[in-house]
Amino acid sequence: MKKNWEVKKLGEVCLIKPPKSEARKQLGGSDLVSFVPMENMGIGSKYLVASQVRSLEDVAGSYTYFAEEDVLLAKITPCFENGKLGIARNLSNGVGFGSSEYIVFRTNESLHNEFLYYFLSREQFREEGAQRMSGAVGHKRVAKDFIENYPIPVPPLPEQQRIVAILDEAFAVITTAKENAEKNLQNARELFESYLQNVFSNPGDGWEEKKLKEVGITQTGTTPKTSNMGNYGDYIPFIKPADIDIFGNGELRYDNEGLSQEGLKNGRTMPEGSVLMVCIGASIGKVGFAERDVSCNQQINALTVSPSCYPKFFYYALRTQEFIKKVILNSAQATLPIINKSKWENLSVHFPKSLPEQRTIVAKLDTLSAETNKLEAIYRQKLADLDELKKSVLKKAFDGEL
Numbered sequence: 001m002k003k004n005w006e007v008k009k010l011g012e013v014c015l016i017k018p019p020k021s022e023a024r025k026q027l028g029g030s031d032l033v034s035f036v037p038m039e040n041m042g043i044g045s046k047y048l049v050a051s052q053v054r055s056l057e058d059v060a061g062s063y064t065y066f067a068e069e070d071v072l073l074a075k076i077t078p079c080f081e082n083g084k085l086g087i088a089r090n091l092s093n094g095v096g097f098g099s100s101e102y103i104v105f106r107t108n109e110s111l112h113n114e115f116l117y118y119f120l121s122r123e124q125f126r127e128e129g130a131q132r133m134s135g136a137v138g139h140k141r142v143a144k145d146f147i148e149n150y151p152i153p154v155p156p157l158p159e160q161q162r163i164v165a166i167l168d169e170a171f172a173v174i175t176t177a178k179e180n181a182e183k184n185l186q187n188a189r190e191l192f193e194s195y196l197q198n199v200f201s202n203p204g205d206g207w208e209e210k211k212l213k214e215v216g217i218t219q220t221g222t223t224p225k226t227s228n229m230g231n232y233g234d235y236i237p238f239i240k241p242a243d244i245d246i247f248g249n250g251e252l253r254y255d256n257e258g259l260s261q262e263g264l265k266n267g268r269t270m271p272e273g274s275v276l277m278v279c280i281g282a283s284i285g286k287v288g289f290a291e292r293d294v295s296c297n298q299q300i301n302a303l304t305v306s307p308s309c310y311p312k313f314f315y316y317a318l319r320t321q322e323f324i325k326k327v328i329l330n331s332a333q334a335t336l337p338i339i340n341k342s343k344w345e346n347l348s349v350h351f352p353k354s355l356p357e358q359r360t361i362v363a364k365l366d367t368l369s370a371e372t373n374k375l376e377a378i379y380r381q382k383l384a385d386l387d388e389l390k391k392s393v394l395k396k397a398f399d400g401e402l
Contacts (some may be wrong), residue, residue: 002256004157006154007151009150009152011147011151011353013111014105014107015106016103017103017104019065021063023056024096027056028056029055029060030055032056032092033091035052035054035090037099038074038079041086042197046117047086050088059205063097063100064099064102065096066088066097066098067094067096070073071104071106071113071116072103073102073120074101075101075141077141080129083121085117086239110154112157115161117197118167119153153400163397164262166402167397171390172390173206181379181384182379185379188372191368192200195365195368197322200317209348215309216304216305217306218301218344219268219301219304220301220304220341221295221298237254237255238301239270241283243289250289250315252289269295270296270349273305273311275287275302276296277302279339280337284338285294285324290314303318308355310358312362313358317349323347323349326348327344327347330343330347
């Protein structure tokens with residue numbers, strides 16, 4: 001840090017939680033003010049978007065007050081750790097109200113509000129704040145004394161403005177690069193999905209349609225008893241919905257202990273080559289392909305095809321939009337969507353009668369999937385590198401190295 005930089009506590013250079021009386025003195029009860037609920041607070045966006053308005057009398061009681069150019073920070077988990085933060089601008093009548101879970105900072109004449117915004121957006125600040133949180137699980141909040149006493153470097157204002165300008169330019173470049181990488185990542189996925197859907201939406205003359213239960217054995221998983229859970233080296237993996245399609249290519253995560261050899265006598269095994277589908281909850285329709293014997297819980301249905309069919313073909317068939325739409329349409333219309341085994345196994349799929357044709361189609365899909373996965377890995381790494389670059393630039397800025 002440079003020698004001419006002072007170090008102050010946030011409470012010394014900011015008015016934290018400006019009084020609501022300011023708004024009441026400025027406006028009448030029927031006057032409109034901006035309203036920003038927590039879900040509207042962005043992550044990585046310098047300025048918050050105040051898209052709602054309410055009357056002052058509707059919000060002045062229980063919501064948090066802020067004004068033009070104040071800096072808002074979410075104080076509750078997980079919003080604090082996620083970096084929900086922004087500067088208030090373009091407020092209706094210059095006044096805003098929002099979640100009671102906001103901390104509001106109003107900088108004094110020695111501190112630039114955009115300099116403060118970038119300072120609070122650092123990962124180090126969030127990590128240290130998370131360690132000082134208190135409260136019930138799911139409702140932990142960053143401690144007041146942590147915020148008020150947190151040290152901030154305060155260089156001369158011209159230096160702050162110079163640093164903000166550099167960060168603005170650098171972050172604009174990083175944001176553009178991330179948008180391009182995300183677009184390329186999406187394009188790679190869409191290319192494969194387009195080819196997959198095209199294969200199954202244009203069946204040939206030698207294709208037929210059958211119900212799942214007519215092409216193989218269908219099962220629903222079951223959670224093993226604790227006494228039947230195995231130790232490493234003496235079990236088959238136990239698959240849960242979160243273990244299915246972990247990279248978007250049907251791959252399963254096999255590192256959960258599952259049925260022991262003893263448990264297999266009474267448990268259910270989905271043999272190698274089985275197609276697994278989540279049939280309950282938010283991830284309903286997610287499909288995976290078992291490269292080894294597995295067991296799974298009751299949220300998962302499995303299809304093990306007969307020897308006259310090629311297993312991997314039916315993995316691709318079940319992940320088509322057409323089949324997943326059937327699953328969704330047949331799921332119970334409730335808060336938690338679910339399709340039971342009876343309905344699921346009666347859903348139909350199209351496939352070539354010829355086993356060699358099934359193999360040929362799978363070979364083409366596997367090749368394209370592998371190329372897509374390579375591209376996705378490149379773009380994911382680029383996104384990770386850009387995030388690291390952002391952290392590095394911020395660190396240098398507040399270490400006085402820019």
